[in-house]
Amino acid sequence: MKATYKDVKSDILSKITRGEWAPGSLVPNEVDLATTYRCARATVNRAMRELADEGLIERRRKAGTRVRMTPIRQARFDIPVVRAEIEEKGAAYRYSLVNLAVEPAPDWLRARLRLGEGGEVLHLVCMHYADGDPYQHEDRWINLAALPQARTVDFAEIGPNEWLVATVPFSDVEISFSAGLADRRLAGHLACAAGDPVFTVERSTWWEGQAVTYVRLTFRPGHRMTTRY
């Protein structure tokens, strides 16, 4: 019988995980594998390409395909819009604008976003609640040079996140996770104690080389970001 690309992929995967094909060893070429599995080369190609995408094998023209020495395992996290994240848990979402100001871009932000001198930014502070409990604190800066229309939006009504995803395209994103401490102000918003450890996500966004926005999201203490693979 003929093999599908999934057959081929899972067979090769098992050869690797069972150790039949050791780390660093050379895998037969596509033509040979196609003969072995009695399928077209394109079928083998797809299986191998996916395994390469997943970091299990390494492919180079002419040199052939090898099992990776240390398989690079990758975790994929969905980065949802807060509202969707909360509603998916079956909780009621509430948004509140805490503060809004137009300011000159501070130095650290200019460095983060690779901005030039002297632009203005819109600085927003918001809170997101799940069933009335503080869920996430949002500290956001929007580059007004790139998005002048942000001046006229009523951010008491719509969250900056939702406004941005609906109106602004983006091409480059840098995201990073870290651990921080809740200071007194943050503790007040998140209904926790000052000095509590908080999970922080920072995201910078560009569109065609121009900085769009930087946001720091802080979750209530105890938050976990989980995924499976």
Added chain:
Amino acid sequence: MKATYKDVKSDILSKITRGEWAPGSLVPNEVDLATTYRCARATVNRAMRELADEGLIERRRKAGTRVRMTPIRQARFDIPVVRAEIEEKGAAYRYSLVNLAVEPAPDWLRARLRLGEGGEVLHLVCMHYADGDPYQHEDRWINLAALPQARTVDFAEIGPNEWLVATVPFSDVEISFSAGLADRRLAGHLACAAGDPVFTVERSTWWEGQAVTYVRLTFRPGHRMTTRY
């Protein structure tokens, strides 16, 4: 001139990010797109399949392809072996075993790994250094019912992580990130102050339904996990 799948993909991507194809709207079917781009349907298919994998569009047979309402943006993190992570930064890697013990599996671990009653586990505490500075603290439990041979390994010589990736296959992994506080013991290992916020990664691993290992990795304060897309 004929379009490659990359041409098609980036053209469609730009139609979406520029808003020409609005969220929720129906995308032309593959046959039509193939005509438009003067290429084979398989070429369009590959472009669309990758966009679907990346969470920008949603495809269903008969119903067609739609632009996702809220594009699910995904961040992919490489989960490297510590040694590789450190050496890639150009730093010298050093490993040290702090403690090793065979214990009955505590309740919280049995819950985590969905283990039955009364098994024994190997509990290891290790440190990983970069250029002599504390980099990561590793608290690991290995299920001896699944891996009896772990009793005989000399973990003073080889880190449990490296031993495991070299000898044990795994099929299911659950990984989660969170923020925690350094207690006094951890602070001693990481050369930081007790009460410092620390970034924590937890990973549970199974192979064919059987629990293999659970590990809690704690990084020195200030650690960031970053990615781009």
Added chain:
DNA sequence: GAGTGGTCTAGACCACGTT
């Protein structure tokens, strides 16, 4: 029932990198 995506095929040409 019919329209859409999912996959496979056999062949072809090309791009790249090792030798």
Added chain:
DNA sequence: ACGTGGTCTAGACCACTCT
């Protein structure tokens, strides 16, 4: 120079699911 993977083609059949 040549062997490998990367991609494209034109056609085919199948699987799903909406109406």
